Amino acid sequence: MQDIAAQLHAWHTTGRPFAVATVVRASGSAPRGPGAALAVDAYGEAVGSISGGCVESAVYESCQEALASGTPVLEHFGYSDEDAFAVGLTCGGSLDVFVHPVVPGTSPGLDAAVRLVSSGVPVAVARVVDGPPALLGRTLTVTPDASYGALPHPVVAETRAMLAAGRTGLLPVGDATVFVESYVPPPRLLIFGAMDFAAALARIGRFLGYRVTVCDARPVFATRRRFPDADEIVVDWPHRYLDAEAPRLDARTAVCVLTHDAKFDLPLLERALRLPLAYVGALGSRRTHHDRLTHLREAGLTTAELSRLHSPIGLDLGARTPEETAVSIAAELVAHTRGGTCLPLTTTRGPIHHEQA
Numbered sequence: 001m002q003d004i005a006a007q008l009h010a011w012h013t014t015g016r017p018f019a020v021a022t023v024v025r026a027s028g029s030a031p032r033g034p035g036a037a038l039a040v041d042a043y044g045e046a047v048g049s050i051s052g053g054c055v056e057s058a059v060y061e062s063c064q065e066a067l068a069s070g071t072p073v074l075e076h077f078g079y080s081d082e083d084a085f086a087v088g089l090t091c092g093g094s095l096d097v098f099v100h101p102v103v104p105g106t107s108p109g110l111d112a113a114v115r116l117v118s119s120g121v122p123v124a125v126a127r128v129v130d131g132p133p134a135l136l137g138r139t140l141t142v143t144p145d146a147s148y149g150a151l152p153h154p155v156v157a158e159t160r161a162m163l164a165a166g167r168t169g170l171l172p173v174g175d176a177t178v179f180v181e182s183y184v185p186p187p188r189l190l191i192f193g194a195m196d197f198a199a200a201l202a203r204i205g206r207f208l209g210y211r212v213t214v215c216d217a218r219p220v221f222a223t224r225r226r227f228p229d230a231d232e233i234v235v236d237w238p239h240r241y242l243d244a245e246a247p248r249l250d251a252r253t254a255v256c257v258l259t260h261d262a263k264f265d266l267p268l269l270e271r272a273l274r275l276p277l278a279y280v281g282a283l284g285s286r287r288t289h290h291d292r293l294t295h296l297r298e299a300g301l302t303t304a305e306l307s308r309l310h311s312p313i314g315l316d317l318g319a320r321t322p323e324e325t326a327v328s329i330a331a332e333l334v335a336h337t338r339g340g341t342c343l344p345l346t347t348t349r350g351p352i353h354h355e356q357a
Contacts, residue, residue, distance in 0.1 A: 001037040001125070002183050004048040005118035008039055012104045012114040017042045019063035023050050024074075024129050024170065024179040025096035032095075035168050035181050040064060050097060051077075059097055066101045072137035073099050074130050098129040098179060100137050109139030109149020116141060117183050124163035124182045126155055131176025151178070166252060186211045187278070188249065191230075192238040192268060193258035194221035197283065200326035201256060203229040208330060210254070215241045217264065239267035246275060254279040254333055256313065260288070266295050273305045279336050281313035281329065288312075315342055 001008070001022065011018050018041040026033050038048040038056065040063035050059055055077045062075055078094030102110055109125075116123040126140040128151070140151040142159050155178060158171055163182045171178040189205040191198045194216035205212045206229045215234040216222040222235045234241055238259065255272045259265055260283050269292065272280045282292065289311040296306060314328030315335070335342045345352060 001035065001048075001113075001181060002117055004037060004039055005114075007047045008102075008114050009118045011039075011041050012102070012111070015104050017067060017101065017103045019066045019099055019101045021050060021059045021063055021075075021097050021099045022127075022179070022181070023095055024098045027094050034170075034179070038063070040067070042067060051095065055095065055097075059099070062097070062099045066099045070101055070103070072101065072129075074136075075099060096129075098127065100127065107139055107149065109141050109151075112141040112148035113139060116143065120185070122163055122182075122184045124159045124180055126151060126159040126171070126178050126180045128173075128176050129170075129179045131174075135176050166250075187252035187254070188213065190215065190242070190245075190253065190255045191258060192216070192256070192264065193260065193283070194218065194223075194226065194233075195258060196322040197325050198256075198258050199227055199229070200322040201258070201329055202227055204326045204330045205229075206231070208334070216259070238264050239271055242268060242271050242275075246271075249275060249277060251276050251278055253277045255281070256329060257282040258313075260284055262292075262295070265292065266299070269309065270296060270299050270301065273301055273308055279310065279333055280308055281310035281332070283313050284311060286312060310336070 001020065008018065018039050020037055020039045023032055023034050023036040032050055036050045038046060038050045038059055040046045040060055046060055049056065058077065062073065066073060075097045076094065077097065105111065113125040117125070122144055124142050128135045128138045138151060140147060140149040140155060140159060142156060142163060144163070147156050152173065155173055159180050162180045163184070166182050166184040168181050171180050186209050189210035189212045191201055191212065191214045194214055198214055202212045202214055212230045213232040213234060214222060214227045214230045215236060215238055217235065217237045219235045222233050224233055227233055255277055257265055257268055265282060269280070269282060284292070292311065293306060310332060313332070314325060315332045317324065317328045319325045319328040334340065341348060
């Protein structure tokens with residue numbers, strides 16, 4: 001829903017009713033995961049997507065029916081259904097889609113959801129998507145320090161815990177099922193070393209949805225003109241900046257060390273590998289990597305901590321240019337985050353889409 005939050009907020013502000021169709025469960029090779037949303041307003045305008053085109057027409061009709069009836073509904077689309085070809089979901093996956101009509105001003109939880117999801121503050125939206133008809137569609141919206149709407153107290157606590165972890169998923173509550181969507185600030189990508197490889201990586205990192213920081217101790221290189229795609233440019237010693245930022249980093253943060261200079265690399269890696277980060281990678285040759293490991297062991301890092309280091313950084317794509325190297329690094333980062341094998345799909349079996357690691 002975050003992708004279409006601005007449009008939903010605009011409709012809501014003008015008092016225009018609309019229906020939101022949200023993927024709450026996906027399996028197999030379904031094209032979009034939980035949280036993907038499509039919305040249709042009272043005039044028939046549609047925004048968003050839940051399947052990349054497969055079942056959009058059927059879901060569009062469900063939204064119009066929900067708007068007319070005022071009743072939420074949980075729809076199932078799967079390749080084993082008799083009408084699989086009619087709705088177009090022939091990719092071998094299945095989707096559960098919750099269609100929820102929204103009338104501005106009638107639900108404190110929904111009103112808060114539409115207002116807050118587009119605000120940039122951390123927020124989680126919990127909706128009853130299956131269970132007793134009287135509860136279906138009931139919505140709770142929580143932030144770290146407030147809640148809007150009414151659901152049992154345990155749901156408030158569980159939803160806030162999922163928000164803290166940045167998790168989206170289904171939550172069983174008695175004889176009902178609640179779908180919790182967490183909207184948190186984008187994950188961070190910290191790139192150390194203001195050089196051409198960093199500029200290319202900043203560009204692709206932003207494309208992947210990261211908040212990108214480029215840090216270098218040399219002010220002549222760490223400039224906005226050289227890194228137009230970075231969200232933030234910092235002139236500081238890398239290890240000192242990491243120390244200052246440590247309280248604000250989380251398990252979604254990726255660190256890429258491209259400085260290729262021991263006086264910068266070693267104190268930085270010594271700290272980064274001891275933090276609960278998602279990914280730590282370092283540029284350099286195999287010989288450089290071997291020397292780094294020796295120094296880091298002497299600094300007291302454990303075998304488990306050293307095993308978290310991706311070095312030489314990136315996948316073996318035969319990359320040479322900065323842009324090719326950035327693709328190599330980004331591919332490894334995606335594979336590590338999503339649990340990919342890094343093998344060609346033609347050589348693997350099983351689901352194409354992996355559960356998030």
